[in-house]
Amino acid sequence: MSRIQACFEQLNTSGRKALIPYITAGDPNREVTVPVMHAMVEAGADIIELGVPFSDPMADGPVIQKACERALESGTSLRDVLAMVAEFRRRDDRTPVVLMGYLNPVEAMGYETFADACVSAGVDGVLLVDLPPEECEDIVPQFRQRGVDLIFLVAPTTTDERIRRIGEAASGYLYYVSLKGVTGAATLNVEEVASRVETIRNLAQLPIGVGFGIKDAASARAVSRVADGVVVGSALVNQIAANAQRTEAIAPAVAAVLADMRSAMDE
Amino acid sequence: MTERPDYKAFPDQRGHFGQFGGRFVSETLMAALDELETMYRRLKDDPQFQADFDYDLAHYVGRPSPLYLAERWSEQLGGARVWLKREDLNHTGAHKVNNTIGQALLAKHMGKKRVIAETGAGQHGVASATVAARLGLECHVFMGEEDIRRQRLNVYRMKLLGADVIPVTSGSRTLKDAMNEAMRDWVTNVDDTFYIIGTVAGPHPYPMLVRDFQSVIGREAREQSLKQAGKLPDALVACVGGGSNAIGLFHPFLEDEGVAMYGVEAAGDGVATGRHAAPLTAGRPGVLHGNRTYLMEDENGQIIETHSVSAGLDYPGVGPEHSWLKDIGRVNYVAADDQEALAAFRELTRVEGIMPALESAHALAYARKLAPTMSADQNLIVNLSGRGDKDILTVADIDGIEF
Numbered sequence: 001m002s003r004i005q006a007c008f009e010q011l012n013t014s015g016r017k018a019l020i021p022y023i024t025a026g027d028p029n030r031e032v033t034v035p036v037m038h039a040m041v042e043a044g045a046d047i048i049e050l051g052v053p054f055s056d057p058m059a060d061g062p063v064i065q066k067a068c069e070r071a072l073e074s075g076t077s078l079r080d081v082l083a084m085v086a087e088f089r090r091r092d093d094r095t096p097v098v099l100m101g102y103l104n105p106v107e108a109m110g111y112e113t114f115a116d117a118c119v120s121a122g123v124d125g126v127l128l129v130d131l132p133p134e135e136c137e138d139i140v141p142q143f144r145q146r147g148v149d150l151i152f153l154v155a156p157t158t159t160d161e162r163i164r165r166i167g168e169a170a171s172g173y174l175y176y177v178s179l180k181g182v183t184g185a186a187t188l189n190v191e192e193v194a195s196r197v198e199t200i201r202n203l204a205q206l207p208i209g210v211g212f213g214i215k216d217a218a219s220a221r222a223v224s225r226v227a228d229g230v231v232v233g234s235a236l237v238n239q240i241a242a243n244a245q246r247t248e249a250i251a252p253a254v255a256a257v258l259a260d261m262r263s264a265m266d267e
Numbered sequence: 268m269t270e271r272p273d274y275k276a277f278p279d280q281r282g283h284f285g286q287f288g289g290r291f292v293s294e295t296l297m298a299a300l301d302e303l304e305t306m307y308r309r310l311k312d313d314p315q316f317q318a319d320f321d322y323d324l325a326h327y328v329g330r331p332s333p334l335y336l337a338e339r340w341s342e343q344l345g346g347a348r349v350w351l352k353r354e355d356l357n358h359t360g361a362h363k364v365n366n367t368i369g370q371a372l373l374a375k376h377m378g379k380k381r382v383i384a385e386t387g388a389g390q391h392g393v394a395s396a397t398v399a400a401r402l403g404l405e406c407h408v409f410m411g412e413e414d415i416r417r418q419r420l421n422v423y424r425m426k427l428l429g430a431d432v433i434p435v436t437s438g439s440r441t442l443k444d445a446m447n448e449a450m451r452d453w454v455t456n457v458d459d460t461f462y463i464i465g466t467v468a469g470p471h472p473y474p475m476l477v478r479d480f481q482s483v484i485g486r487e488a489r490e491q492s493l494k495q496a497g498k499l500p501d502a503l504v505a506c507v508g509g510g511s512n513a514i515g516l517f518h519p520f521l522e523d524e525g526v527a528m529y530g531v532e533a534a535g536d537g538v539a540t541g542r543h544a545a546p547l548t549a550g551r552p553g554v555l556h557g558n559r560t561y562l563m564e565d566e567n568g569q570i571i572e573t574h575s576v577s578a579g580l581d582y583p584g585v586g587p588e589h590s591w592l593k594d595i596g597r598v599n600y601v602a603a604d605d606q607e608a609l610a611a612f613r614e615l616t617r618v619e620g621i622m623p624a625l626e627s628a629h630a631l632a633y634a635r636k637l638a639p640t641m642s643a644d645q646n647l648i649v650n651l652s653g654r655g656d657k658d659i660l661t662v663a664d665i666d667g668i669e670f
Contacts, residue, residue, distance in 0.1 A: 059293040078567060105567055108567060108568030134289075180454060
């Protein structure tokens with residue numbers, strides 16, 4: 001059983017929902033990331049989405065664009081991100097790690113090399129924002145054979161037929177994008193999300209994480225009532241940005257936001 | 268090339284030109300692209316849609332554009348007879364309007380009231396603002412801060428036309444970043460917004476539909492050449508940034524095996540310096556802005572900054588059909604640097620009284636080299652894709668002249 005599947009099953013047994021934080025790897029430097037990952041787990045994170053910085057993050061709002069710029073400035077490459085996961089695994093063999101990013105750095109490395117590197121670093125899942133199921137028929141088996149989950153987005157605009165198809169290509173969980181927009185955009189509408197999550201549940205047999213627009217403990221709590229997981233990104237990256245000049249303050253600041261969300265979700 | 272492909276069969280149903288093209292976007296946009304493709308496939312064979320498009324091209328754009336024999340320049344170069352396809356004489360001053368007329372018609376059929384566009388040199392922004400003004404659509408144009416500085420005349424033109432010009436301050440602050448920002452706007456406002464992409468790049472179906480709209484250039488040139496020169500041309504030359512004017516000229520000639528084709532990329536300070544915008548000459552395949560194509564990227568797959576005196580060619584990617592035409596060997600891709608383009612700009616202005624856009628000047632710069640290698644009974648067509656008025660301030664800056 002994959003770490004991601006085990007994680008959701010265990011949460012299910014205990015009646016809790018997954019808290020899934022996102023940070024961009026190497027933001028603002030390469031030394032910060034692994035300690036922040038551990039701090040997030042201590043604060044109640046169940047799965048970590050680790051962003052692979054890209055020069056042209058088309059689906060991201062200004063907060064994560066800036067995070068990518070800082071990470072690239074500090075020289076973070078896809079190989080560095082994989083090395084961070086390997087380092088994280090030395091102390092944590094339980095928490096699933098998902099790499100989230102854009103396709104081109106993976107194309108540049110080569111799919112097979114990348115899939116192998118994921119296995120040896122201890123990466124559990126990969127989410128490539130600009131890779132829809134239509135374009136990855138050749139790629140899916142590379143990951144599946146190696147037991148690496150491919151996670152896909154489902155959007156408010158996704159038709160039922162596509163949800164079925166995405167459900168077939170995906171494993172691990174589905175990431176429902178709660179609003180039309182980029183990351184860190186306006187606040188989400190919980191009722192709308194609830195009804196869409198219900199639709200997705202009827203069409204695909206995977207846990208559903210919801211992200212985009214979750215800003216605080218209240219919205220995390222609301223979403224946790226309707227979904228299997230809550231993804232939070234920009235709200236954490238804001239903490240990193242605010243403390244970019246005094247990096248020792250980053251881990252506590254990020255952990256504080258997450259701990260609030262955790263307790264609100266578990267209430 | 269072992270076997271001649273059926274060029275008209277490309278792209279395939281999923282938008283691929285061989286390994287290139289496709290639809291690499293985030294999930295939110297997939298439905299909008301499906302909707303656009305369905306509408307386009309329905310309308311492109313609809314006689315009424317074609318008649319509306321042709322009417323606008325004739326009466327609003329002023330087509331057909333002339334095929335002009337540059338006699339004095341040909342004589343000076345000493346070789347082939349050089350003809351200029353005068354896209355600079357179109358309404359708004361460049362080939363870009365052929366495409367915006369077509370896409371605005373699509374927007375109208377789809378009931379979209381708001382259009383967005385990205386622009387580099389500002390020509391596509393102006394052409395988008397123009398059709399939006401005529402149809403009463405709300406228009407927002409994304410433009411890199413660096414390009415706004417270089418192309419302030421076009422910025423003012425867009426504002427006069429009623430468009431909102433949004434400065435883009437991320438990344439290299441040029442065309443690629445404007446395209447990122449337009450994509451972000453589209454994903455946010457996808458229900459009521461039509462994205463008018465200005466070149467033959469982007470996710471399927473854009474490379475196909477922009478090519479189809481721009482192919483009027485090549486269809487006219489082919490007919491005009493038969494009539495005026497009495498035969499097909501021996502060579503075609505066009506500049507390639509995203510590559511819409513080039514594909515528009517080339518596409519109707521692809522099956523004419525005797526017609527050689529040259530796409531001219533921007534070599535900036537020189538390909539060897541690394542400071543250029545020539546992905547077909549010095550890049551490798553990757554994925555950006557929704558399609559797989561040749562890109563300028565570093566060893567880690569990060570897109571690198573491009574350099575060209577011409578804002579319209581300052582783009583790290585290229586239309587996927589060009590990538591395919593390069594790999595199958597049908598089109599030759601070459602490069603001209605800033606200095607060569609500026610020299611051609613000055614020469615055509617002085618010898619023929621035609622001031623070309625700096626983009627088109629790259630094609631002219633290569634034609635200057637090619638024509639003397641050809642014989643006097645051969646014909647060479649250069650796509651004069653735009654006029655140079657917008658570049659006067661750039662050239663004046665280089666000359667050290669202040670207004």
